[in-house]
Amino acid sequence: MNAGRIITIGLVSIFCISIYLLSLLVPGSLDGALSYMIANGPVAAEQKRVFWYTIWVSAFLMVTVGGVFLYAIFRFRAKPGQDFNVPEQTHGSAAVEVGLIAASCVLLLVIAIPNAKALFYVSEVPQDRKEEAVKVIAIGHQWWWEFQYPDLGITTANEMHIPVGKPVDIEVRSVDSLHSFWVPRLAGKIDAIPGQHNTMWFQADEVGKYYGHCTEYCGDSHANMRFFVMADEQADFDKWVKHETSDAVAPDSVEQINGQRVFMQGCNSCHALTGTDSMGVVGPNLTHFGSRTSLGSAIFPNDTKHLVDWLKDPQGVKPGNKMNLEQVNMVLSNTDIKDLVAYLQSLK
Amino acid sequence: MSSAALAADHHDEHHHEEHSYTGVPSKKILMWAFLASDCMFFGTLISTYIIYNGKSLVGPYPTDPGILNIPITTASSFVLLMSSLLMALTVAAINRQDIFKFRLWIFLTSVFGLIFLGFQSFEFTEFYHAGLRIQTNLFGSTFFTMTGTHGLHVFLGVLWLIAWFIYSFFGNMKDKATDIEVAGLYWHFVDIVWIVIFTVIYLAEFVGTGAA
């Protein structure tokens, strides 16, 4: 019995240790696109630093308390046949208690001080850098993000462009349910709450495409509410700004012209195309749709196959979304879809 | 332990009372605990009212003339406070086992409670005709929910008192002093809550407009 028990304990310990080790070995376990173990900007770096403080304190506690606990289990377990021996009856020790309470308070201070400093740092763009900050308003919709650049006159969706090395001052709002704006490699999250204007900031230190995800449960397609932040060199960013502020390009082939006609017969009531009569505000602004890399709030790459799938059955690929063709009695034939795809892809 | 001995003594003195460790009847402890819980209940309602005060986007607002009728509500508050006095007389009467007085006072307490409810329904109707409904604005939502919940408390209290009034004609009131006292605790609590609500809704508005 006793040998069996020791074997069981051994097996279980090996099992637990192997989980811990596996977590380090399985590729992608801690360096996925949403991992906040990798910081690519000062805000995320500061948050990661605090995280590591808490890890060290916890690890210290785990080793000391856990060590004493395991020692007590093995040292004081009843020997066979002596199960009912009565050990010395002790009731407690004031000195030990006070010492341990004091020690835990000190450990908490170790976390509290860097935490307080970090909190103030991450809450606002530092005073001396306010001038150079790029201002963006991120508006949560069910289930996509609208990005407005009030100083630049740009409205776009699901792909936010920022210049590298510059602070980005973000105001987060919502027009319907709660959402939360989160780009883990750049900064922690802030909730989008209707009627409330929350703020946060971040800065990307490297050029790249950073993954974001809504992190406040917001209904059917919460899982499909993703987005990208593209950090560009300043020159590329300026180019992008110039391009974004231009009007939608005019169709220049038969297919595209037909596509535009289809678009204006329904799509326009929800989607806007700057420079045309199409001014809907329910869905994303599609003026430069063709130059975006993703589709359906970053759930698919923006290619012909996925665009056709989307137009054929938007509810099937993204349940519950507002583009419900049956509801508005919109019937798209295969030709319509082909033309629409051609037109949308031309909107560079 | 001396407290245990005391409790035992107490137990012997009141041999009709149930056994209890503290010497306080269990029903009373239950009621006090319930009132503590109810404090949080009304605390939440009153806080909601205060938080939403002045946040309504459309009228009628509490500051509009002719919405909050302070003289009428002062009268109804006075009635409710007097019912507390009557309730105290009820409890005193049952402690003396003076059944006639008990019936008189408990009946009057319930009647005063009903008068208060009458005032309240009058006020609700006035508001309704002035265009203030639960769907109108935040003032309407918070006002009706808070005073309505209080009114429900008064209503249940009246039911409780009337039940005792009727029971006193059929049942034995000999060992019922604790039960009446517990009902009295509830009744006093509901009155005290009204004083807070009255202050928050009416007096605060009165002081506010006076200062302006």
Place this chain on the structure above:
Amino acid sequence: MATHTDVVSAPDLLPEHEAVEAGMLGPRPQSQTGIWSWLTTIDHKRIGIMYGLFALFFIVVGGIEALMMRIQLSVPNNDFLVGDAFNQMFTMHGTTMIFLGVMPLTAAFFNYVVPLQIGARDVAFPRLNSFSLWVFVAGAVLINVSWLVGEAPNGAWVGYPPITSTSFNPGHNSDYWLMGLIILGVASVAASLNFFTTIINMRAPGMSLMRMPVFVWMTLITNVLILLAFPPITIALIQLMMDRSFGALFFDYSQGGMPIMWQHWFWVFGHPEVYILILPPMGIISEILPTFSRKPLFGYPLIVFSGAFIGFMGFAVWSHHMFTTGMGVVAVLAFSVTTSIIAVPTGVKIFNWVGTMWGGNLRMETPMLYALAFIAMFSIGGFSGIMHSAAAADYQQHDTYFIVAHFHYVLVGGSIAGLLAGLSYWFPKITGRILNEKLGLAAFWTFFVGFNGTFYPMHILGLNGMPRRIYTYDANMGFNFWNHFVTGMAFVLAFSFLLFFINMYYSYKHGKIAGDDPWDGRTLEWSIPSPVPVYNFAATPQVTHLDDFWHKKQTGQAMPEFDGHLIHMPGASYYPLITGVGMFIMGMGSVYMRDAIMLATVVTSGGFLILLFGIFGWALETPGGYYLDPRKESGGYN
């Protein structure tokens, strides 16, 4: 309202009382066996057993819901449960586990164990106790009826508006959730009033507060928390119900309402709720560790006061669930500090538990193994709790699987492990038979492996950025391996519960006869026969020490003998069940208030009248009951 058991000399009262046994429904229920005896019982032990069985049933239901979610998440872009179906599943999983699983299971222990530990014949208000049970059942059934009409709640267990308001949730999903929770709140508050009064007033002579077993202390604190924490959530539920059913504007942002206020009310309740779930298991652990270490609890006063302090601080930390809602950096910092302060009393408890083991003679039997697992896994949950209390880091962790891992370590590794410890510990007292040790060990180790295998990798998924409450994820996110692994281990965890239930059934039928005191226990419940006779104590115990029974055994004193007075047992009652039915009908009516206001009002009023009938019948019922001679009784219900 109070029916009290009292020792009287039979010749005085017997004939008179038998003559007046009639209420509004005629004579009181007389059956001692069969279904009616259970439906009308007011015996705290039977009520406790029913609470326990309902709770275990709902833990199975919640577990199946969890497995369905795990199947959906086992591979990327799965289509087993998509969108709303998945959302209903996780909403009901959370709601079921918290309100219909763990809370009633703790209530089962309050019911069964507390009166025995304080040396009482029953709770202070036995019929109120039965009322709490049936109202709980009414609420539980109401919430689950939603599955039958295909509109299960889907607003997450926190139910944040606006997602739960009519504009985003036009069905009855949230109405079922709201009415169910309001009814469950009534049940919880009624039960708490009862236990609070019982513990204050029904203790055996000599059992001062500081001689109460720790489990009784934790029950007292938990019930104070329930009394103070449930009203805010009840008001919030009523406000949202007013919004949905009557067009009020509490959470309508277009009219100036603030959805954020719901979050505040919810967490003013929600955080104490966490302690409502964990303090009773902590009490259970504090009973098991001394018994199986054969030493008194190390630092008893500190364990008690730290419990009270945790309860008190529980009301000062709610906003740590809302760090990312834009409260402002000062508020975030304040709640960050108060939250980390809670680590101190929690640490005190863990130190004292280890201190209890230190120098002891530890018997490694199943209850003790669950208790030790509780300490280990709850500590891990506590460490990740410290990590969340650092708000700057929590901005990243909030609403990721790191949080999911954290609270499952606290609630499954903590609460449920503690409750399984309690089940193994008190099973012999309840049934008279000991749980089979071999099956028990198998169940325990499967639980331990399954639990850690399921929830430890969720930390990794969280750090890797997997948001919670998502029904699907992309294949290139690095989530694939661990989700697959977790799903597999979830089935191992489920299997461990199956083993535990098989063991319960098998041991109930064929287990070893336990005897009065199988563990060499310390508290009063071990001084009476197993299963416990209907009258509990033949003679009221006189308490002189902490761990009084252990003290008496060590010093060779005997428990008091039966003194020849017959024991008055209160009669059973139909009325609590009737009030429960009334509550259910009221709830059903209110759910459909929006669609057919006339019909719904009629149904709701009908329910209210049944409720009123029940309450008046209950009030007018004579004490009734019968007299019993413990020398002629054979024991419990077997």
